[in-house]
Amino acid sequence: MAAARVRSGGRPTLEEVAARAGVGRGTASRVINGSPRVSDATREAVEAAVAELGYVPNRAARALAGNRTDAIALVVPEPETRFFAEPYFSAIVRGVGAALADTEMQLLLTLVGNDRERRRLAQYLTAHRVDGVLLVAVHADDPLPELLEQLGMPCVISGARHAAETLPSVDSDNFEGARAAVEHLVSRGRRQVATITGRLEVYGAQRRLDGYRAAVSAAGLAPDERLIAPADFTEEGGAAAMRDLLARRPDLDAVFVASDVMAAGARQVLREAERRIPEDVALVGFDDSVVARHMHPALTSVRQPIEEMGRRMAQLLLDEIAGRTPGDERPSVVLPTELVVRDSS
Amino acid sequence: MAAARVRSGGRPTLEEVAARAGVGRGTASRVINGSPRVSDATREAVEAAVAELGYVPNRAARALAGNRTDAIALVVPEPETRFFAEPYFSAIVRGVGAALADTEMQLLLTLVGNDRERRRLAQYLTAHRVDGVLLVAVHADDPLPELLEQLGMPCVISGARHAAETLPSVDSDNFEGARAAVEHLVSRGRRQVATITGRLEVYGAQRRLDGYRAAVSAAGLAPDERLIAPADFTEEGGAAAMRDLLARRPDLDAVFVASDVMAAGARQVLREAERRIPEDVALVGFDDSVVARHMHPALTSVRQPIEEMGRRMAQLLLDEIAGRTPGDERPSVVLPTELVVRDSS
DNA sequence: CAGGGTATTGGGAGCGCTCCCAAAGAGGGT
DNA sequence: ACCCTCTTTGGGAGCGCTCCCAATACCCTG
Structure with missing residues (x-):
């Protein structure tokens, strides 16, 4: 039985654990890694040695030998x-x-x-x-x-x-989230529902737009491309898109915005245009972020289980x-x- | 010159780099680690080999041999x-x-x-x-x-x-941040400046309170412990503290709140109590978080360079x-x- | 031209672990 | 009792690197 090198300081090595348990290095390794090919008695002996020595495997050595990194x-x-x-x-x-x-x-x-x-x-x-x-x-x-x-x-x-x-x-189910949001607006009696989208290269933003479209046609409303304004997920972008929408369709009575931050920008523009929320224009965001909770009035939003x-x-x-x-x-x-x-x- | 083992796939090793550069492993290692004890010609040769082979040191091996982890x-x-x-x-x-x-x-x-x-x-x-x-x-x-x-x-x-x-x-300079905030309130003519603190076991919260006190006495205002309400950094805590303050000193005209989130809670209570912000009560927060920007009215706050x-x-x-x-x-x-x-x- | 540095260099000896082979032990069937 | 199989075990051979010592080359000095 090879006696493990005595080491004063330092952390214990597998070799030392094995020596203490009276087994070979290979066996100790098997126990540590939960291999089934070890007798119960041996396993217990090794586990006891591990506990006594406070052994923790050396990650670097493991990574090097095992060709993985954990x-x-x-x-x-x-x-x-x-x-x-x-x-x-x-x-x-x-x-x-x-x-x-x-x-x-x-x-x-x-x-x-x-x-x-x-x-x-x-x-x-x-x-x-x-x-x-x-x-x-x-x-x-x-x-x-x-x-x-x-x-x-x-x-x-x-x-x-x-x-x-x-x-x-x-x-997250971007399509369904958007669809439900717009359906909600429709159920509250809104008829001219606009949307501010995120960057449409982002697939999720595209899906939210798809959801919006699905809900609009499901409700039997007239689809109108002028009710759709693309933005870039920023507050400023949201504001600019809202201005566009108001210019193109001043009669809109609801906006589904593809993110809360953009909704904050949109709200600012709506306030400047003296449209009351929700009386004149209803607003729904996406993300349910802190912004949504603290906006005034508090913003209805689609929560994702992030x-x-x-x-x-x-x-x-x-x-x-x-x-x-x-x-x-x-x-x-x-x-x-x-x-x-x-x-x- | 020991020929490095030929390896079809896999990443190149130091040994291979050394062989390619026509030097020993030790020398290659010295170059990689920027040791000055290498001649320029050798250094260049090794660097060229590294570039050609696309060598990247194996972290695990390094950690194991060097007893560090990077x-x-x-x-x-x-x-x-x-x-x-x-x-x-x-x-x-x-x-x-x-x-x-x-x-x-x-x-x-x-x-x-x-x-x-x-x-x-x-x-x-x-x-x-x-x-x-x-x-x-x-x-x-x-x-x-x-x-x-x-x-x-x-x-x-x-x-x-x-x-x-x-x-x-x-x-961050909690003391000075708080002091400046309160000084600002005083400079706007506020005289009954209250504060909502964080948990005072947190040293930073204590320092903010110290800064508040310093500003109050520097302004020659009458210190009053009833103007100080401890909370716990939560929105609910901030609301509760605000209620206490209003009960104890209904004449307060400003509140320095030790965090924006608590300020949001306080604002809610002030709104329910029909105190206008900032006309009746001025509010200052701490953190300059998203909440501050989107609160209504937008919250003055102490920004930390996080x-x-x-x-x-x-x-x-x-x-x-x-x-x-x-x-x-x-x-x-x-x-x-x-x-x-x-x-x- | 010898002697004693100093600047470079090569490569052995590990670091602590996993993988794997061969050896030893344990049954079971005939 | 003997042979064969299956289980369990020990430990050699690396993994790729750093550290360090010894070897070599080079350069002054007197």
Whole structure:
């Protein structure tokens, strides 16, 4: 029995645990990793040694020997203010954190600001420094997903990039959320329902517009392209779009806005135009952010289960990494939204 | 010259880079790590080989051999909603990310929810899985800082825990921010200035109260403890405190609230009590969050340079890890705040 | 021209773990 | 009792890097 080198300080090694338990290194490793091919007696002995020594595996050694990292990266495109804004970012992080809580997986946060950082990220991924990647707010033309697919790197994205998404993705039901919002407006007697959309290259924004259209025709209202104003998810964009709408269709009596922040911009314009909310114009937002609650009047909004989305993304990724993808098709999750009715509608 | 093993797939190793450059492994390593003890010709040869092969060092191997990890942890106590709320979290993350951008350092996100996760974190840190720790929103009685100090683990905290903080810390100037806010109220002719404080166990909240007191006496106003209502940084707490204040001193004409969220609660109560803002009561918040901008009327608030705080925390930590602490005393940074005047005052 | 630096360099010895092969032990059937 | 199979076990061989020592090359000095 090889006596483990005596080490005064430092953390205990597997070798020491094995020596203490009176078994070989291989056996100790098997116990630590939960292999079934160990007798009960041995397992208990090793577990006791682990507890006595306070052994914690050395992650680096594990990664080196096992060719894995036990870490996943959450990649956040920093300029994408829509994502980085409240409540998206912290909620996603919370959800991911929750899903990872009783896992050995570490969460690496990677902010991608400019092109240089983007290249560094690509290098990172190529160097296999993580077992998988969570990609949020990817654009349809982002080369990153392709790169990941080529590398065979497990990956989950938030929000499908288009109808024929090939990557595993988690999304909220943008179509249904928008549809329900507009249906709600119609049920309150509104007849000239306009919409301010997000950037339509973003698939989710397109789906919200689709939902709007579906609800409009389901209600038997006359579709009118002049009631549709595209914007860019910013407050200023929302304001500009609202001005356009008022100019084109001054008779509108409701607006479904594809984000709360844009709704804030729209409300400002409506106030300046002296349209009362909700008496003259009803307003519904999307996201149910802090802004919605504190707007005056409080904004009716479509809530997305963002934290849950984070959790599901992480779970999907863990599955992907473990290789237990059920069928051949890519798992894609669509979570329901909820309409939170407040004073603006 | 030992021929490097030919490997079809896979990433290139140091050994391969060395072979390609026609040098030894040690020399290649020296170049990669920027050692000055290499001739220019050799350096160039190695750099060329690195570029041609697209070599990226294997992090795990480095960590194992070098007994470091090139990673730091951002530890976030999840139940601490004050911190996790907008804008704190994302701004800190941004700042930290910016400071780390041209470093090899990785950012690990660790959410600490319950006691179990807390123990796991302690184990983590004991196992030296990171080179340093960024601790945000620590309570004065949190055992974590002590643990870190015992382990000799570099650490920076956001917000001193008390006047005699021993750890390197980054903070905004809570005292001066509060003082300036109250001074502003006084300069607008307010004479009965009340305050709603955060939880006073939080040192920052205490400092804000100190700043309030300083401004009150500097203005020659009569200090009155009935004008001071403690709360807990929540909207409901702010509302309750506002009710207390109105009951005790119905003649108050201004309130300095130690956070925007509490200010939102207070505003609600003032509206119910039919006090106009700012005509009857002027309101000033703290944080300059989204809530402040969208409140009605828009809330005057004290802005903290949170992103900059994140950046400085990271820099301090990197210094600490590099061991180049200038003197013996712990570096502690206090950043200035800025009063953003809006319609509520 | 010898002697004693100083600047470079190569490569051995690990770091602590996983993988895997071969050996030892434990039954079971005939 | 013997052979064969299945289970359990030990430990060698790396994973790719850093650290460091010894070797070599080069340069002054007297």
